[in-house]
Amino acid sequence: MAAFVAKLCALILAVATVKHLLIEAYLLAGLCAVLLALLLIEMHGFKTRRTLPVPVIIIMLITLVTVLLTLQQQGASAAFWFFPLMLGGYYAMPTRLANNFAALVVASSAGLLWWLGDSWSVIRYVPAMTICALLIRTAMLQSNQLTARLSDAAERDPLTGAYNxxxxxxxxxxxxxxxxxxxxxxxxxxxxxxxxxxxxxxxxxxxxxxxxxxxxxxxxxxxxxxxxxxxxxxxxxxxxxxxxxxxxxxxxxxxxxxxxxxxxxxxxxxxxxxxxxxxxxxxxxxxxxxxxxxxxxxxxxxxxxxxxxxxxx
The missing domain is CATH 3.30.70.270 (Reverse transcriptase/Diguanylate cyclase domain)
Known part of the structure; x- marks a missing residue:
């Protein structure tokens, strides 16, 4: 599943790079190309079991900047990209760091929409993104707790309760x-x-x-x-x-x-x-x-x- 999502993201980034080049949005095209390169390196590293030298938080921040620039150019119609961005943050980063990143996503998107004069979109999207972040956080916590319990059970001797x-x-x-x-x-x-x-x-x-x-x-x-x-x-x-x-x-x-x-x-x-x-x-x-x-x-x-x-x- 992770490999499929990574390939889908690579395809989306490749299309976005070409699209922004055609409309002469060179900054966005460059950011999309950088993200595409980092993603391809990460996919190769996953196959060869080598970790990416660039911290995940740096990649997520570059992605956030890219989405914010897209929002500035296209308006509120690009705001839906913030939802998978927050989900990716919880998937790729520790919970505490992901919480801070989700708060940054909500605050930066709200601030940009307000600066663009689209107060109605702020009222629509900010509560939705906040609820989405809370639901993702709850689901990830429950998943982590269940994984920890299953891992502990797999390492326990069923008769005595001692580790195996x-x-x-x-x-x-x-x-x-x-x-x-x-x-x-x-x-x-x-x-x-x-x-x-x-x-x-x-x-x-x-x-x-x-x-x-x-x-x-x-x-x-x-x-x-x-x-x-x-x-x-x-x-x-x-x-x-x-x-x-x-x-x-x-x-x-x-x-x-x-x-x-x-x-x-x-x-x-x-x-x-x-x-x-x-x-x-x-x-x-x-x-x-x-x-x-x-x-x-x-x-x-x-x-x-x-x-x-x-x-x-």
Whole structure:
């Protein structure tokens, strides 16, 4: 759909360029030609996945000037172009910037029509454009909220509510690491197969949900809890040093053990911890944490093994 709209806009701009050249409106012809060139560059960039070096707001302002000049020459009959212009602003720019641009469109068009002495058109078009801008803004906000909810649902494990591997893949590139160290914890529920075999899978599912609830109560809001698969989980701890990450792991381990999630049959977890500074270290950090988890299991389970502590002399 976006490609079709872009091609339609390119066709309209090409026709407008030729038309203005024929009537010797060289300024408008030049502006239309510039917009056509920028649009073609943007279409090529979309295919090659390269961003346009010119900010979108500059393109939208050039378009606004072009429409205002058209309005000055043709009168109120050209005012209908302001409606798709506002729609394009909400489609191409962040909501706050689009709101400001829509207000600029309404104010500049009203001012120009008033300056041209067409007060009746001001009364007709300004309320219509204002209502249009408000409706577009509401629709875009609802669309963005729905997209965010769907995106979050796609990255959630339906059983436990923890994030899944799809979220893990995205965190590897855009977690927002910043400065300082970050910690990666890998956790595994001890003897979980025994729980399923002895009590049934329904009870096992409940234990998974309860363990996630306990872990959620232990971590900070900026930390991310993920289910890697089965009874294995991971926690990405932003700006958590070696001491803090070890303390978090121990807090989780104690909380799960003390919760008595299955009555007399105590549920425990083993945890491996490693550190990372950048997304480039993510895979190696995950391997180190997984190895530390293996060491915790080997050492008797219900314990924490930290890669930094293990590497210390």
């Amino acid at each position: 591997r799809r979220r893990l893949s995205r965190l590897q590139s855009d977690y927002g690491y910043g400065t300082g160290q970050h910690a990666l914890l890998v956790l595994d529920i001890d003897h979980f197969k025994t729980v399923n075999d002895r009590f049934g899978h329904a009870v096992g599912d409940r234990v998974l949900r309860d363990v996630v609830r306990v872990m959620q109560d232990c971590i900070r809001t900026e930390d991310t809890l993920l289910r890697l698969g089965g009874e294995e989980f991971a926690i990405l701890m932003r700006r958590g040093g070696a001491g803090n990450s070890y303390a978090l792991a121990e807090r989780i381990r104690d909380a799960v053990a003390d919760a008595r999630l299955l009555g007399e049959h105590q549920i425990t977890v083993s945890i491996g911890v490693s550190m990372l500074r950048s997304p480039q270290e993510f895979d190696s950090a995950l391997r180190r944490a997984d190895h530390m988890l293996f060491m915790a299991k080997k050492a008797g389970r219900n314990r924490t093994c930290h890669a930094q502590a293990a590497s210390a002399p």
